[in-house]
Amino acid sequence: MPGQYDTGSPDGGAAAERQSHHAPSRRAVLSAAGRPAARAARGADAGARDSAVAEPIVVHLRDAASGEIDVFRGTSQVRLRDPELAARLVRASR
Numbered sequence: 001m002p003g004q005y006d007t008g009s010p011d012g013g014a015a016a017e018r019q020s021h022h023a024p025s026r027r028a029v030l031s032a033a034g035r036p037a038a039r040a041a042r043g044a045d046a047g048a049r050d051s052a053v054a055e056p057i058v059v060h061l062r063d064a065a066s067g068e069i070d071v072f073r074g075t076s077q078v079r080l081r082d083p084e085l086a087a088r089l090v091r092a093s094r
Helices: 014-019 026-042 048-052 083-093
Strands: 057-063 068-073 076-081
Touching (some): 068 083
Antiparallel strands (some): 068 076
C-alpha cells in the first residue's frame, strides 16, 4: 500500500529529494558578490549607522572610466557618478 510520501518512482523518492536542494538564486549570488564592493564604497568611516541596514546592498560599477555606478537595495535603484569611488572599487577588487 503506497504511503502518503510515496513518489511512485523506482528509486523510492531519492530523485525528488535531490531536486528539493535548490541552487542559490541569482539575487543571492549577486548580493554575496557585491558585499566587498559595498564595504569599499562605504569606506572606513561608515560608523554604526550602517549596521541598521536590513537588506543587502548591491553595487554595480557600470563604467569605471566615467564613474557610473548603480546601487541596488531591496527594490530600489540609485544611479550615481563618482569617479573617485569607481577607482576605489576597482582597486579593492584586485
